[in-house]
Amino acid sequence: MSKTLFDKIWDAHVVKDLGNDEVLLYVDRHLVHEVTSPQAFEGLRLTGRKVRRPDCTFATMDHNVPTDENRMNITDPIAKAQVDALTNNAATTGVTLFPLGDDRQGVIHIIGPEQGIVLPGMTVVCGDSHTATHGAFGSIAFGIGTSEVEHVLATQTLRQKKPKNYKVEFTGTLPPNVTAKDMVLKLISIIGPAGGTGCAFEFCGEAIRTLSMEGRLTICNMAIEAGARSGLVAPDQITFDYVSTGDRVYAPKGEAFDKAVEEWKQFYTDEGATFDHEVTIDVTDLAPQVTWGTSPGMGVDVTGEVPALDAVAEYSPADVQGALDYMGLESGTKMTDITIETVFIGSCTNGRLEDLREAAEYIKGKKVAEGVRMLVVPGSEAVRYAAEKERLDRVFVEAGAEWRFAGCSMCLAMNADKLRDKERCASTSNRNFEGRQGKGGRTHLVSPKMAAAAAVHGHFVDIREEI
Amino acid sequence: MEKFNTFTGIVAGVDRANIDTDALIPKEHLKSIKRTGFGAALFSDWRYNDDGSDKPDFVLNKPETKVAEILVTRSNCGCGSSREHAVWAVVQYGFKAVIAPRQDDQPGFADIFCNNCAKNGLLTIELSESQVDEIFQTLEKEPGVKGTVDLAAQKVTILSSSGATDYPFEVAADLKTKLLEGLDDIALTLQYEADITAYEATHG
Numbered sequence: 001m002s003k004t005l006f007d008k009i010w011d012a013h014v015v016k017d018l019g020n021d022e023v024l025l026y027v028d029r030h031l032v033h034e035v036t037s038p039q040a041f042e043g044l045r046l047t048g049r050k051v052r053r054p055d056c057t058f059a060t061m062d063h064n065v066p067t068d069e070n071r072m073n074i075t076d077p078i079a080k081a082q083v084d085a086l087t088n089n090a091a092t093t094g095v096t097l098f099p100l101g102d103d104r105q106g107v108i109h110i111i112g113p114e115q116g117i118v119l120p121g122m123t124v125v126c127g128d129s130h131t132a133t134h135g136a137f138g139s140i141a142f143g144i145g146t147s148e149v150e151h152v153l154a155t156q157t158l159r160q161k162k163p164k165n166y167k168v169e170f171t172g173t174l175p176p177n178v179t180a181k182d183m184v185l186k187l188i189s190i191i192g193p194a195g196g197t198g199c200a201f202e203f204c205g206e207a208i209r210t211l212s213m214e215g216r217l218t219i220c221n222m223a224i225e226a227g228a229r230s231g232l233v234a235p236d237q238i239t240f241d242y243v244s245t246g247d248r249v250y251a252p253k254g255e256a257f258d259k260a261v262e263e264w265k266q267f268y269t270d271e272g273a274t275f276d277h278e279v280t281i282d283v284t285d286l287a288p289q290v291t292w293g294t295s296p297g298m299g300v301d302v303t304g305e306v307p308a309l310d311a312v313a314e315y316s317p318a319d320v321q322g323a324l325d326y327m328g329l330e331s332g333t334k335m336t337d338i339t340i341e342t343v344f345i346g347s348c349t350n351g352r353l354e355d356l357r358e359a360a361e362y363i364k365g366k367k368v369a370e371g372v373r374m375l376v377v378p379g380s381e382a383v384r385y386a387a388e389k390e391r392l393d394r395v396f397v398e399a400g401a402e403w404r405f406a407g408c409s410m411c412l413a414m415n416a417d418k419l420r421d422k423e424r425c426a427s428t429s430n431r432n433f434e435g436r437q438g439k440g441g442r443t444h445l446v447s448p449k450m451a452a453a454a455a456v457h458g459h460f461v462d463i464r465e466e467i
Numbered sequence: 468m469e470k471f472n473t474f475t476g477i478v479a480g481v482d483r484a485n486i487d488t489d490a491l492i493p494k495e496h497l498k499s500i501k502r503t504g505f506g507a508a509l510f511s512d513w514r515y516n517d518d519g520s521d522k523p524d525f526v527l528n529k530p531e532t533k534v535a536e537i538l539v540t541r542s543n544c545g546c547g548s549s550r551e552h553a554v555w556a557v558v559q560y561g562f563k564a565v566i567a568p569r570q571d572d573q574p575g576f577a578d579i580f581c582n583n584c585a586k587n588g589l590l591t592i593e594l595s596e597s598q599v600d601e602i603f604q605t606l607e608k609e610p611g612v613k614g615t616v617d618l619a620a621q622k623v624t625i626l627s628s629s630g631a632t633d634y635p636f637e638v639a640a641d642l643k644t645k646l647l648e649g650l651d652d653i654a655l656t657l658q659y660e661a662d663i664t665a666y667e668a669t670h671g
């Protein structure tokens with residue numbers, strides 16, 4: 001019988017059919033961070049249970065850590081308590097930890113791929129909704145809550161119902177200076193923030209096949225912003241090359257790698273397999289995207305304007321009005337007339353080396369506009385080292401930006417990096433929710449290139465006219 | 468987990484779609500290593516002024532609805548971050564059930580939120596858009612109106628002054644059993660430890 005990529009991996013991980021459409025699903029990799037795990041480890045302690053597979057469990061500190069020079073000295077007592085709890089929990093359970101100060105530390109979804117922890121055909125979970133990122137390898141990766149974190153720690157499985165299959169095909173060739181971020185923002189604005197709820201996306205089509213792993217990671221990362229817990233890309237030579245290059249400590253090497261590749265080549269959707277939902281997006285004329293509202297699907301072309309209340313298919317006029325009130329915007333305003341005060345480049349969405357290169361390439365020799373603050377936060381320490389080797393740090397600093405250490409930083413503002421009330425930000429992160437980057441802060445989601453261009457001009461510009 | 472018993476409580480409505488978990492509990496309240504103490508942080512950006520005083524217009528600050536036990540919202544409630552703290556905040560505030568509308572393929576609740584609710588004994592109820600509209604109209608006319616949630620009979624009853632209105636709902640059979648009996652998932656799964664060990668033996 002013809003199967004989808006998702007179904008092949010799912011079926012290979014069913015430990016037991018529990019009835020009522022529920023199965024016990026085996027988890028190959030469990031990624032852990034300091035904010036959603038302490039209560040899970042505490043639960044284990046209270047019940048006298050052990051971590052079943054510490055060898056398959058990898059942890060780091062990313063959400064609340066400072067990214068400035070004094071990062072080793074966490075002054076926020078509760079953030080410190082979370083970091084200390086993870087340190088102790090890893091030490092007592094044997095879970096591998098990449099602690100603050102380690103050169104492998106970073107945003108959990110950046111370091112999983114980077115270290116070769118996540119590979120094609122795996123099931124991957126983490127107490128974080130952006131776990132979908134890892135689907136870029138052709139793996140089933142999804143976010144879970146803390147109770148489920150505890151369940152995985154104790155049993156290395158999850159009780160799950162199989163989601164529906166949703167095919168997202170990107171046809172055509174991406175125009176210059178339009179990126180993976182623009183593709184996924186466009187998708188979310190077409191199908192809405194709940195369009196993929198109950199589903200797993202398979203991203204396919206010519207425009208996906210020609211994307212780098214970094215681009216695919218960006219697209220899968222934001223599957224959750226369209227409601228889908230996971231998004232997958234079938235592995236191909238680009239995937240295999242990514243896994244075999246660099247120092248991916250946990251990836252198979254030599255003969256083991258060759259053998260693994262033969263197995264990974266089986267992970268594709270069979271001819272004739274059926275999907276429950278499908279959408280096709282032609283990227284030939286895709287424009288850079290900018291969000292104007294407080295939900296990731298509230299986006300338009302940079303050449304467009306803030307829409308009328310009744311002109312947004314996936315949102316009610318009341319929702320649009322609420323978003324515009326919060327954002328301090330009016331219908332009819334041209335996107336390129338919106339001025340910004342802060343630019344954030346980083347996060348699990350766009351904190352990889354390729355993202356920093358793209359932003360640096362644009363900003364080299366230019367200056368950040370007066371009154372604009374620009375933060376560049378590498379997604380991991382490895383990304384930071386690699387960027388510094390290429391002297392990207394100097395490019396950013398000479399332009400007037402701040403160059404930071406790795407962490408989630410202003411994507412969710414759990415550390416000191418946050419927006420002030422009503423401060424407007426061009427951000428390469430994934431969520432423009434009310435208060436996401438700081439209470440009262442106003443977030444516009446864009447690609448790294450668009451963020452860099454906004455930093456230089458002090459307002460949004462069409463990057464296609466700049467390069 | 469506590470057993471889910473039939474209860475009657477005040478209904479509070481937050482008339483918004485796509486209520487994300489950042490709104491349910493902003494990140495400054497996530498910095499705890501405990502499972503308790505989140506109730507006061509529920510909806511904090513919408514509920515409190517900067518000086519910590521109550522915003523009088525917010526539904527949970529109104530005297531009639533302050534001690535509500537049934538929350539009604541619009542679609543896609545609980546989208547965004549997987550933080551279970553959002554569910555802990557809803558439960559610890561005192562809510563026992565959340566109602567949101569499902570229309571065609573548009574679900575009432577986001578997937579991860581829905582799972583997290585189930586693990587904490589919080590019942591998520593999907594009704595039709597017109598039924599939820601009707602409930603919001605009742606709340607507008609009669610703030611502080613009560614409702615009864617009977618999971619065994621799979622119905623919500625809104626007890627307005629003009630009479631009781633029943634709203635039957637669907638719930639997965641296994642979830643219903645788990646909630647009614649207050650079963651612990653991990654204990655249930657550990658019954659299959661031999662199956663897990665056998666799987667590991669054949670899958671490297």
